[in-house]
Amino acid sequence: MEVQEKVPVQTFMGVDRDVFLRDIYPKRRPAVLRGVCLGPCLDKWTAEYLVQKGGDMEVKVHVSTVPEMDFLHKNFVYKTLPFSEFVKRASEKKHTEFFLSEDESYYLRSLGEDVRKDPADLHKQFPGLAEDFYIPQFFESNQFFSSVFRISSCGLQLWTHYDVMDNLLAQVTGTKRVVLYSPQDALHLYLSGDKSEVLNIDSPDLDQYPEFMKAKRYECVLEPGDLLFIPALWFHNTLALQFGVGVNVFWRHLPADSYDKRDPYGNKDPLAATRALQALERALHTLDELPPEYRDFYGRRMIQRIQKRTHCDMNAHEQSTSTLPSSDTKPG
Ligand SMILES: O=C(O)CCC(=O)C(=O)O
Incomplete structure (x- = not known):
């Protein structure tokens, strides 16, 4: 395995x-x-x-x-x-x-x-x-x-x-x-x-x-x-x-x-994330107006758009955290 x-x-x-x-x-x-x-x-x-x-x-x-x-x-x-x-x-x-x-x-x-x-x-x-x-x-x-x-x-x-x-x-x-x-x-x-x-x-x-x-x-x-x-x-x-x-x-x-104020557990997505996920559901619903091969094609384009955007964000974040002062604490 x-x-x-x-x-x-x-x-x-x-x-x-x-x-x-x-x-x-x-x-x-x-x-x-x-x-x-x-x-x-x-x-x-x-x-x-x-x-x-x-x-x-x-x-x-x-x-x-x-x-x-x-x-x-x-x-x-x-x-x-x-x-x-x-x-x-x-x-x-x-x-x-x-x-x-x-x-x-x-x-x-x-x-x-x-x-x-x-x-x-x-x-x-x-x-x-x-x-x-x-x-x-x-x-x-x-x-x-x-x-x-x-x-x-x-x-x-x-x-x-x-x-x-x-x-x-x-x-x-x-x-x-x-x-x-x-x-x-x-x-x-x-x-x-x-x-x-x-x-x-x-x-x-x-x-x-x-x-x-x-x-x-x-x-x-x-x-x-x-x-x-x-x-x-x-x-x-x-x-x-x-x-x-x-x-x-x-x-x-x-x-x-x-944060969502009605969240006693600390596990509800932040409000902006919830709105973004809802917008995605609406976008997927809109794609349903098209025949399957068009749904597939535009779905792939949406994935590419998201990947490009989130990977750029993550790379920028990684660069900013890697320039932080290095640890002088001893890992045990
Ligand atoms: O310790 C556990 O049993 C679960 C801990 C957990 O899920 C948390 O701290 O969020």
Whole structure:
């Protein structure tokens, strides 16, 4: 079988705000930041502590009979549980009380107060726990968008997707493998909205997804205390190697009015992108007025126009970031 090109995500030690903003952030590439102070959560957040301190607030969780969650065939269901009961179940292998099967897997992506409107905020939904987690001050406070609990059963895999905001994913307990793909590989990922249809990234069906092998696979394993910088639009796929607790923090990288205000998840395309995609749909509709060979011909011309434009933009961007001051931080 062909082998997908694999690249380790670069790891940086002893990163502070200045180093992050000068050497890492402008490159717009994922980076593992090791040794940033995340607060007492690193020692405190055992399953027992979370059960005791997290309380009985109801949380909506994903429950799946197999750990590889599949959004195409919906092999999971959403269920509501008290937070303490959820943590108990997610941290055990076999359950005495369950929804689907005694070895079902659990995943929490915490939500805001009004799930349709409010972004998740640990300080609002879990004030007793939020004080244990220090949000790295790597962006301005008015850019903050959300802080989200990511709690998974051992083995739980979340499909490849992108978000539209910059993101620091903190691994507090447990270890997690993260595979990432560049936005420039979007055409090789068989997208359905913000998600890739290639669910089995380790052994993909190449008859169905032949282009997938062209995507460059960036990979890292997060240990407790690690932060992963995931720039907006970078695709990521997570696999919990153990029961684990993470928190991710999204912040606005573009001016605030670029984003859709009705987006509590941080994954709705920016308003201008939505308008452009709608215009494309209208253009495709207009092409339908022509016979097939004309549709094909003018479709190709449209592709060429887009390729020319986006490649020029990307080349200009690459040139501007390659002239940034070089890093004096030691990759670890
Ligand atoms: O850690 C996870 O389970 C998923 C993380 C994620 O999707 C994110 O931080 O955007």
